[in-house]
Structures are given as structure tokens and as C-alpha cells.
Amino acid sequence: MTLRPFSDRDRGLFVSVDGPSGAGKSTVVQHLAQLLVASGETVHTTVEPSTGPIGALARELTETVTGRALACLYAADRYHHVETEIRPKLAEGATVIVDRYIPSGLVVQRFDGIDPAFLWKLNAEADRPDLAVILEADPAVIAQRLGERGAHNRFQLRPGSAHAEIHFYAQATERLIHAGFDVMRVDCTQPAHHAATRIVERLTTFFAPAKEAQR
């Protein structure tokens, strides 16, 4: 199987995975990568904030810097990540799976009261993923997972954060669909490998070239 976007057969497929904190993004990304590698794909997994210099700064400053300044820092990391890691890996033909991307940029900074229109403009020039996966679940499930695992950041410590984040994601998802993004909503209350299998099915149905084209 060789996964290629129809718009550009010379590069690999770009998939983003977003969803509320603790929904299971990292777990699904891991399963998805394993399934794709097992089917013969070259896969590069990556994460935002990136491991680059701006990503490291954003991660370090998330607890102390707020609002527009933090939103700009995450957007700067995104543009740098695309230029220095994502595009080069796609050009090598790898399927790139990113754990958090534009949808997170449209959602997380809303906890600091930032206007969604500002977040949209800030992220508007970042390369679009071929498929934007959004994990969805009942707030009680997410709150339970967060409670068991423990919070990773200040946003997850707020009472009702799971409810608020699910609401922000629903709005961001509508906006992405309206702008023409290929969005796949995935129920993450199912076991993670089931969710990953559904994503692989979608990728192979919509993006794997016909056998003749591969020869």
C-alpha cells in the first residue's frame, strides 16, 4: 500500500490528530503508526509543541505566558515545524502523523479568552493536513481519563475544562469543515486500536492509489 494525496502524488500523506486533553491523541497516534508500518508504509510521527527551539520555548512558557503572546508562540512553532520537519518528511514520501496541529491552535488558547477569529487568522497559512482527525468523547469519559492520568498543564486543572474544551473543539471542527478541510471525527471511547483501524480504513479508501497507478 502506498498512501499519497491526490493533489500531489510525489509526497506522502499528512494526517493530524487533535482532540480534548486526555482524549487519547498520543495513544491513537501510536496505534495508527503501528498499523501503517505493518502495512508497509514509511511513517514519521511528530508532535506539537515540536521538539524544535520554538516548541521547547512554548512548552516551557505555557504555564506563565498567556493569551495572544502564547497563541503567537504556538503558531510560530507550527510554521517552523512545517518548514523544517513536516514538509521535508512528506517530500521523502513518508506518511506524517502529527499529535496536535491547527485544531489545537484554534482551541487551547480559547481558555485564555482569545477570540477564535484571531486564532483562525494566525493559523490560516499553515499547510493543511490531508486528513484532520478529531477525537470526540463524552466529557465524563475525558474527565475520568484526565483524573486517572493526571493533568499535563494549567488548562486541564480548571473545573469543567473537559466540557469547555469539547465545546471549543465542536466550534473549531465546524470552522475547519466550512473552510474545506477534510475532517474525520472519531469516537475515542472505543478502544484505541479500533479508532486507529477506522482511520486506516479511511486513509486506504480515500488516499491509497489504485494498484495500476502504483506500478
Ligand SMILES: Nc1ncnc2c1ncn2[C@@H]1O[C@H](COP(=O)(O)OP(=O)(O)OP(=O)(O)O)[C@@H](O)[C@H]1O
Ligand atoms: N481508547 C482508550 N480507552 C481507554 N483509555 C484510553 C484510551 N486512549 C487513551 N487512554 C488513556 O487515557 C489517558 C490519556 O491518553 P493520552 O495520553 O493518549 O491522551 P492525550 O489526548 O494525548 O493527552 P494530552 O492532551 O494530555 O497530551 C492515558 O492514561 C491513556 O492510557
Ligand SMILES: Cc1cn([C@H]2C[C@H](O)[C@@H](COP(=O)(O)O)O2)c(=O)[nH]c1=O
Ligand atoms: C499545539 C498546542 C499546544 N498547546 C499546549 C497544550 C499543552 O499544554 C501542551 C501540549 O502538551 P500535551 O502533552 O499534548 O497536552 O501544549 C497549546 O496551548 N496550543 C497549541 O496550539
